[in-house]
Amino acid sequence: MAKISFEKVPHKSPTPADKRTALMADPGFGRVFSDHMVTVQWTQGVGWHDAKVRAREPFQMDPAAAVLHYAQEIFEGMKAYRKPGGGFGLFRPDENARRFNESAKRMAMPDVPEEMFLEAIDQLVKVDADWVPSGEGSYYLRPFMFASEAFLGVRPANEYIFCVIGCPVGAYFKGGFKTVQVWVSEEYTRAAPGGTGAAKCGGNYASSLVATKEAFDNGCDQVVFLDAVERKWIDELGGMNIFFVMDDRSIITPPLNTILPGITRESVMKLASDAGYKVAETPYSFDQWQADARSGKLREAFACGTAAVIAGIGKVKYRGGEFAIGNSGDGEATTKLRAQLTGIQRGTVDDTYGWMRSVAA
Numbered sequence: 001m002a003k004i005s006f007e008k009v010p011h012k013s014p015t016p017a018d019k020r021t022a023l024m025a026d027p028g029f030g031r032v033f034s035d036h037m038v039t040v041q042w043t044q045g046v047g048w049h050d051a052k053v054r055a056r057e058p059f060q061m062d063p064a065a066a067v068l069h070y071a072q073e074i075f076e077g078m079k080a081y082r083k084p085g086g087g088f089g090l091f092r093p094d095e096n097a098r099r100f101n102e103s104a105k106r107m108a109m110p111d112v113p114e115e116m117f118l119e120a121i122d123q124l125v126k127v128d129a130d131w132v133p134s135g136e137g138s139y140y141l142r143p144f145m146f147a148s149e150a151f152l153g154v155r156p157a158n159e160y161i162f163c164v165i166g167c168p169v170g171a172y173f174k175g176g177f178k179t180v181q182v183w184v185s186e187e188y189t190r191a192a193p194g195g196t197g198a199a200k201c202g203g204n205y206a207s208s209l210v211a212t213k214e215a216f217d218n219g220c221d222q223v224v225f226l227d228a229v230e231r232k233w234i235d236e237l238g239g240m241n242i243f244f245v246m247d248d249r250s251i252i253t254p255p256l257n258t259i260l261p262g263i264t265r266e267s268v269m270k271l272a273s274d275a276g277y278k279v280a281e282t283p284y285s286f287d288q289w290q291a292d293a294r295s296g297k298l299r300e301a302f303a304c305g306t307a308a309v310i311a312g313i314g315k316v317k318y319r320g321g322e323f324a325i326g327n328s329g330d331g332e333a334t335t336k337l338r339a340q341l342t343g344i345q346r347g348t349v350d351d352t353y354g355w356m357r358s359v360a361a
């Protein structure tokens with residue numbers, strides 16, 4: 001298809017600088033949004049059209065819009081960082097573009113040209129450059145696509161909207177890293193073979209919220225899901241992948257299939273293997289996890305994803321009890337891998353893997 005060009009319709013009354021500074025002082029995660037958004041429409045028979053960089057504002061939606069009834073929606077998440085020498089760096093956005101299309105395929109949605117996806121992201125970073133925090137924070141980009149057609153019959157929709165919004169976010173761990181506590185859900189599962197576990201779709205999150213609430217109610221930060229067939233194997237967290245570090249410098253992470261193929265997960269596997277760890281994608285059971293934590297064979301466990309990057313797991317709770325991992329603090333591998341990965345992302349460590357995409361200021 002021909003290269004799509006974006007019409008620029010600047011915001012008529014962008015947030016004044018002093019108000020923006022106040023909003024960015026403590027943005028948290030996903031509460032403060034920058035002034036603009038990118039939208040592109042798709043219609044059956046026409047394809048992608050009407051690409052705009054414009055003021056962020058509510059959508060006009062028909063109450064019968066298919067997404068509101070049948071959840072035909074997918075999304076992505078990535079971060080832009082201010083580079084030490086000026087300009088911005090995005091961490092592996094081409095991988096997000098590729099995964100977005102994998103999710104689209106699974107949800108019977110149209111293909112989004114990788115070039116259009118990347119151009120939309122560049123445009124938003126450029127127009128809202130003032131919203132990219134310096135220091136510890138970053139600018140989180142949320143590309144998503146949903147079925148906008150007004151139709152209650154059950155079939156893939158004939159109209160979609162692709163949109164990118166962005167928000168300044170603070171450091172995930174304020175005042176230094178601390179390990180998280182996780183809750184292992186033995187009642188609810190998130191994905192079965194043949195289902196949508198590998199797609200980044202809103203529906204997966206909708207069905208995981210009751211387990212997340214159970215985790216919160218039990219004083220935990222996150223939920224860990226077991227496989228849906230045997231309720232035996234560790235899958236992943238609600239929105240993060242998981243790694244186990246053993247006393248013989250081997251590292252285990254669950255294999256792909258029903259889990260989300262995390263870009264952080266894949267990057268960690270490369271970094272760990274190049275650092276001399278033996279990395280294996282192997283099923284790991286909840287029973288084994290408990291036994292290895294108790295015997296001391298398991299030294300560390302951590303969760304990883306775009307938002308937190310790498311979060312050490314200090315304690316595990318479940319219906320029948322709880323156990324600690326290592327000394328409940330961040331271990332050596334967790335600390336080292338996190339320093340290397342965040343260094344590459346922020347431009348303070350050499351990007352020998354060619355992972356960063358630059359956007360000019």
Ligand SMILES: *Cc1c(COP(=O)(O)O)cnc(C)c1O
Nearest residue numbers: 239240241260262263264305306
């Ligand atoms: C997005 C996501 C992850 C992490 O993927 P990254 O590409 O590393 O951000 C892990 N699990 C689920 C369910 C996710 O939606």
